Amino acid sequence: MIPPKPTPRPDKVTLWQYLKLFRKDLLSAQPQRLYRAWMAEFRTPFFRSYLVNQPDVVDTVLKQRPDDFPKSNRISEGLRPLLGNSVFLTNGETWKRQRRIIDPAFEGGRLRDTFPAMLGAAQACVDRLRDQTGTVVECEEITSHAAADVIFRTLFSVPIEDEVAAQVFDKFQDYQRQQPLLNLAAFMPIPRRVPRLHSRTTRRNAKDIRALITRLTSERAELIAKGQAPDDLATKIMTTPDPETGRCFDTREMVDQVAIFFLAGHETSASALAWTLYLMALYPEWQEKLSAEAQALDASDFAAVSKLRLSRDVFREALRLYPPVPMMVRETTCPEHFRGRDVPTGSQIVLSPWHLHRQERLWNRPDEFDPTRWSTENGKSCQRKAYIPFSAGPRVCTGAGFAMIEGPLLLSTLLRHFRFEVVEGRTPVPVAHLTVRSKDGIWLRVVER
Numbered sequence: 001m002i003p004p005k006p007t008p009r010p011d012k013v014t015l016w017q018y019l020k021l022f023r024k025d026l027l028s029a030q031p032q033r034l035y036r037a038w039m040a041e042f043r044t045p046f047f048r049s050y051l052v053n054q055p056d057v058v059d060t061v062l063k064q065r066p067d068d069f070p071k072s073n074r075i076s077e078g079l080r081p082l083l084g085n086s087v088f089l090t091n092g093e094t095w096k097r098q099r100r101i102i103d104p105a106f107e108g109g110r111l112r113d114t115f116p117a118m119l120g121a122a123q124a125c126v127d128r129l130r131d132q133t134g135t136v137v138e139c140e141e142i143t144s145h146a147a148a149d150v151i152f153r154t155l156f157s158v159p160i161e162d163e164v165a166a167q168v169f170d171k172f173q174d175y176q177r178q179q180p181l182l183n184l185a186a187f188m189p190i191p192r193r194v195p196r197l198h199s200r201t202t203r204r205n206a207k208d209i210r211a212l213i214t215r216l217t218s219e220r221a222e223l224i225a226k227g228q229a230p231d232d233l234a235t236k237i238m239t240t241p242d243p244e245t246g247r248c249f250d251t252r253e254m255v256d257q258v259a260i261f262f263l264a265g266h267e268t269s270a271s272a273l274a275w276t277l278y279l280m281a282l283y284p285e286w287q288e289k290l291s292a293e294a295q296a297l298d299a300s301d302f303a304a305v306s307k308l309r310l311s312r313d314v315f316r317e318a319l320r321l322y323p324p325v326p327m328m329v330r331e332t333t334c335p336e337h338f339r340g341r342d343v344p345t346g347s348q349i350v351l352s353p354w355h356l357h358r359q360e361r362l363w364n365r366p367d368e369f370d371p372t373r374w375s376t377e378n379g380k381s382c383q384r385k386a387y388i389p390f391s392a393g394p395r396v397c398t399g400a401g402f403a404m405i406e407g408p409l410l411l412s413t414l415l416r417h418f419r420f421e422v423v424e425g426r427t428p429v430p431v432a433h434l435t436v437r438s439k440d441g442i443w444l445r446v447v448e449r
């Protein structure tokens with residue numbers, strides 16, 4: 001038995017069929033051969049895309065010469081109204097300055113400080129779920145709520161029940177429903193100069209979200225000025241000057257960053273956690289092991305997290321099979337030569353964690369769920385060179401360390417209290433929206449232990 005994988009399309013399709021498939025979903029629009037290919041070229045009348053699926057080429061783009069491969073504007077477009085000049089979208093010197101200010105907030109020592117807030121969110125999730133035991137629940141909704149709670153508690157020291165937090169959460173959900181296929185633009189044969197108009201609702205929604213976040217940020221600035229601010233991630237980021245210029249973020253810039261922390265930090269973790277719960281229902285023997293291991297959490301302190309070894313292996317394996325960010329796109333700024341092929345300036349370079357994590361020429365039994373693989377030779381070597389759920393190099397996810405604490409902690413806390421069971425006829429089908437989601441949700445029966 002292998003966990004759900006989208007059915008790939010036939011090798012040969014017309015451009016028209018390809019576009020139709022694409023509108024449906026990014027993953028099933030790709031042919032089977034990409035799981036074996038080192039590189040694939042897509043030609044459109046206006047530009048070329050290259051999916052690179054070979055570790056050393058991925059390494060060149062992400063780690064060796066990242067400045068030569070900035071983020072593609074084709075992708076950024078869809079997020080601009082909401083995220084403005086956030087670290088997720090900027091390039092060059094602006095991006096470097098933003099990372100210098102943000103990175104210290106996510107360093108190891110600081111993560112320890114966020115632990116009580118994360119634990120609070122995990123326990124609140126257990127309390128909410130208690131009312132639903134014995135029923136079939138939709139897990140993506142539950143994990144989205146929990147991950148949003150984690151972000152609000154760690155960033156602003158408020159739970160998701162807070163009035164402003166709850167409104168931000170609701171409006172983000174709407175925003176995502178209207179921006180279903182973000183990566184589309186990199187593959188769509190449309191010329192760059194065609195303005196991609198955002199619908200009126202999308203713009204209004206983005207404006208509302210930004211107004212709410214501006215309120216949170218301004219209130220925090222006042223507390224900082226009075227010396228009464230809580231010691232959380234928002235305070236840390238707002239009071240850290242750029243070591244090179246001595247300047248802090250102004251309110252507008254901070255609003256951009258909060259928007260991305262919220263979006264990048266809760267959508268991704270929610271997706272990963274929902275798929276992990278499904279895998280646990282599919283492999284009950286692993287679920288039992290994790291539940292037993294979760295007794296370590298009795299201690300309720302940060303050190304307990306390091307004891308969740310199996311939970312981490314399981315979460316890591318879920319991130320391999322269902323990487324929340326399935327593809328990333330960069331752009332060439334000078335002529336390149338990859339695998340004997342000339343790649344012109346202005347080409348789109350697609351890095352696909354989805355395909356690299358299942359590259360058949362690298363991984364043993366790539367489509368199987370096997371959390372023990374991380375202690376095998378093949379697993380260790382692939383983890384080094386073919387595993388990029390958080391990307392790699394200087395532009396690696398800021399929240400990677402944070403997510404690797406949050407994920408196992410939430411997972412173990414839930415499994416300590418509940419058992420999750422599959423529901424007949426409800427096998428989830430992975431599709432790529434903003435993150436890898438299930439086409440019709442992830443439905444599981446939840447039983448109290």
Ligand code: HEM
Pocket residue numbers: 087088089099260261264265266268269272323324325328329388389390391394395396397398399400402403407
């Ligand atoms: C399982 C959870 C997560 C996954 C799989 C994930 C994955 C990623 C990936 C693949 C990127 C790179 C995207 C690209 O270059 O196109 C990224 C960037 C980013 N992530 Fe995460 N992320 C997760 C959680 C978080 C959390 C919890 C936060 C913050 C609290 C966060 C904040 C960011 C930010 C700010 C960036 C932009 C970094 C930059 O461009 O310099 N992420 N994430």
